[in-house]
Amino acid sequence: MKLKLRIKSLEFILLFVALILSKNVYPQTILKFNKDRFRIMQFTDLHWTSGKEYKEYNDSTVFLMENLIRMEQPDLVIITGDIVISKGALEGWKQIIQPMIHTKTPFAVTFGNHDVEADMSKSQVMEFLKNTPYNMTYDADKDIDGYGNCTLRIGSSDDEKNDNWIIYLFDSHSYPEDKTLGTYDWIKNSQIQWYRQQSKTVTRKNGKIVPSLAFFHIPTPEYEIARHLDYTLGNKSEQVCSPVLNSGLITSFIENKDVMGTFVGHDHNNDYIVAPEGKICLAYGRKTGYVSAYKEILERGARVIDLYENERRFDTYIRTLSGKFFDYTFEQKLTADNYPTSQGTFIHDHLVANWNDAQWQKELKALKEAGMQYLIFGPTLHTGKDNVIKSPYPSNLTTKKNAEKDLVEMCLRNTQKAGLKVFLGLNFHERWWEGNYDEDWLLQQMEIGNRVADELIEKYKKRYGKTMYGWYWVWEVANIDQLSQKEYKDALVNALNINLKHLHAVSPDMPFMLCPFMNYRIGTAKEYAQLWEYVFSKAHFQSGDIFAPQDCVGAGGLNKEMIPEWFGELNHAVNTKPGLLFWSDAETFDQQFWVPAPLNRFVEQMRLASPYVSKIITFAYSHYYSPNIVNEQYHKAYLQYFKNGQLPDILPPPAVSEIIVKTEREDTYLEWKAPDDTSTITGYYIYRDGELIGNRPLDSKNKYKNEFIDKKSMKGRKHLYEISAYNCMGGESAKLNAQDATN
Known part of the structure; x- marks a missing residue:
């Protein structure tokens, strides 16, 4: 042995x-x-x-x-x-x-x-x-x-x-x-x-x-x-x-x-x-x-x-x-590049209604330069307050003649060529904003959404595969008073589950994304997070689905300083649903005039949200910062930030050189002359008695309306009107003023 x-x-x-x-x-x-x-x-x-x-x-x-x-x-x-x-x-x-x-x-x-x-x-x-x-x-x-x-x-x-x-x-x-x-x-x-x-x-x-x-x-x-x-x-x-x-x-x-x-x-x-x-x-x-x-x-x-x-x-x-x-x-909710950037943007059918493939490729080239990976397009079925149903693709669900172009096809074809991924928005009904509906009506709308998804899959999925990447749930849920009540929460859960169950069955590889709204005037951050924690506990979200609340700074639901509190609370709620992703939908506009927000405000919004979210999308780079839509300085400045994390230092622009004020009936008409050097100007502010009442942004061809009609001037009262130029950072020139006595 x-x-x-x-x-x-x-x-x-x-x-x-x-x-x-x-x-x-x-x-x-x-x-x-x-x-x-x-x-x-x-x-x-x-x-x-x-x-x-x-x-x-x-x-x-x-x-x-x-x-x-x-x-x-x-x-x-x-x-x-x-x-x-x-x-x-x-x-x-x-x-x-x-x-x-x-x-x-x-x-x-x-x-x-x-x-x-x-x-x-x-x-x-x-x-x-x-x-x-x-x-x-x-x-x-x-x-x-x-x-x-x-x-x-x-x-x-x-x-x-x-x-x-x-x-x-x-x-x-x-x-x-x-x-x-x-x-x-x-x-x-x-x-x-x-x-x-x-x-x-x-x-x-x-x-x-x-x-x-x-x-x-x-x-x-x-x-x-x-x-x-x-x-x-x-x-x-x-x-x-x-x-x-x-x-x-x-x-x-x-x-x-x-x-x-x-x-x-x-x-x-x-x-x-x-x-x-x-x-x-x-x-x-x-x-x-x-x-x-x-x-x-x-x-x-x-x-x-x-x-x-x-x-x-x-x-x-x-x-x-x-x-x-x-x-x-x-x-990972950990900014790896030391500064946050946006990975996607919404784009609406009205913006692209008349585009050809060349225009699509021009826009997508600009988006890729800015680091965009996702495009959110929709809704793909829209019902107005008059109950007229229309669609940007050939749908059997409409009551109105479809668009002459198949905009969904154009979107998918061009994004596939450019290498981006598309979330397709489902249906939406304008009655949602009025709040005068019951649960049965809402559930019927979700069933319509399932039929829309079936049509889209049949028409496009085989050809566009992973380019047709995900679904966007168009219904924006706000922290309204009713959602503090259990029956309203359960109605929301039931509505979500109709879509979630069907979409996961017919397209298991496509994540589901929703972008709710929040308003600090209605409730607290903790109350809103508790609402969503309840919804997450009962809704059938699957791993990889995306909760991407709007940061609401552009629309005024939050001040940017509130982002850490609100997104921090929502982060705790999202964590209770393992595998659910948490993104931010950063708003790039100023709702007062529906114009581009200063870039430094947008960057600050992303910075404040980035510790809590894994990705940031925007509403909407294509509409408010694209060089094909607005003055190219927004895009050029953002590209510098995208590459090195630093926005460029831009001096305030020179002041306008002349203001002409005219009064006709009860309206006041203002015209002004641009300064000789307009290289840093992206728009003009109009003030009445120290209050900002107008904004005239330059378009992609550096054109703007150099006139403003004040329909709210008070008869028999003298007003002080002032106009200034501004740049893409919100930097403002000196104000030039003129007085007008209305009769």
Whole structure:
């Protein structure tokens, strides 16, 4: 018996030496996006154990891994620790890598606390993996603690040199020597400093913060704190077994603003995911191995993570042989570029009614320059107060002749060419604003919306695929008094659910977005958040749907200083619905005159909302800042901000040179002459007795009406009229005044 053992030991030593000396090291696979998605599958806690009594369990584990890989077709597999945990480890490693070799799937591993209990050291495992096809694991730095600490870069689909995402792998070790610091070890300072340096290097190389994920075995103490949040998704059936000492890893991730999510194993009855305040996502995988370490209650499986090219967003879910569970979408509420920008804009059919393809492309070029990714077009069916129904596409639901052009077709065709994504607004009825309707009428309108969606899908979805990206629910919900009553809240829930149920069934890949309104004069931020928390608890929103309230600064519902309070409260409400995304709809207009808002006001609105939301859209860049609609200075100045986070310094414009006042009957007519230098002027303000009563913006061709009719001048009273010029920042010239005595 001793002789056999010595022979076996000698065979292992010779094999290990052969592996070390072997030059047959496989080249590392290049990871890159395939189109716009990159899929990762996380296996964890395989617990491969030698012995006849474990053979069936081990075989089942490998069978499960290969079948899940074939079902989900990941671009990368990551195994997060406790992989092979007994003697006969070489045999175990050879077996567990077979699913990736058979399916030709790149893979990487991180070590767990039980991996040190095998008869191969971690350094020996690393040498074995070095000679394994499709392995991506390596030691990035031999001078830091642990083995397998490394980065995996995921390149763009069209340019492998650019880092689109970064994956960090960490060795979380096993057990500390000093047991007064707890049962489990932690990621060391040398590893954290290595990560910080890697993060800075990646940012410097790419000229931006690159979205990243981190994988390791033992959860950090933050996981136990997060377990007690009431908006976790998934199973949390045991206490988190984390180190007592917090080495600051998660803090480093948040400070560097790149790592959006951490994925661990270790606790076999936990698979939950949660994003505390939306800053970073803390997630477990699903235990994969069939060998049990204690009483285990979960079906074996894996976590799937879908990354998206050029987006700080991922989708994830648990996959087992019996199904798919706990869908979750995460967008980080942490401004990665140090200054917020807008990713989308509304565009209405009346603006584009007479456009041809050339005009569309001209507009979309300007939007792409400004960083826009989304276009919100709609409504696609409109009912006026006179009950006349019209549509910008050939619809069977109208009572009036449809538009001569198919505006939906033109929108989708041109945005597909330009590479933007479109939310299509459904139906709307002007009676909504009057409030004189009952629940039955509202529910009927939702059914009409479903019919609109069916028409749009039939006409356009096959041709325009992912360009036809999502749905916009046109009905703007305000914090009116009635919504403090349960029956009105329930009516809103019932209406939403009619659309949500149908749209998710017929177009599961298209997110649903709504943009409610709020008014501080009607109620408080907390009251409004409580309304939506109630709605979220009962409405059938799915992961990836979008709650994008208007910031209401342009329309006067909020002052910009109120944004942090209102969006902060709404953020807490959104967190109660895991997977629901929180965006801001920033208003770019001044409702008093329906003209462009000063750019510095718009930028401040975005800055104030950005700590609470993951993306910002606008109502509406196309209408109020487009160089094809208004004076091009708005667009040029915003492009400078978009590129470097700084609005240009523009001096106040010169004053107008002359004002002519005429009185006819009861109206007063004002005309003025522009100054010689109009290069910084975007419009003119008109004042009566110190009160702003008019605004004349320049159009895209630098034209404006240099006259103003005051129909509210008081007969028999002298008025002081003043006119000033302003620039795109709201900077104002000196006022030129003239007196007029009305008769």
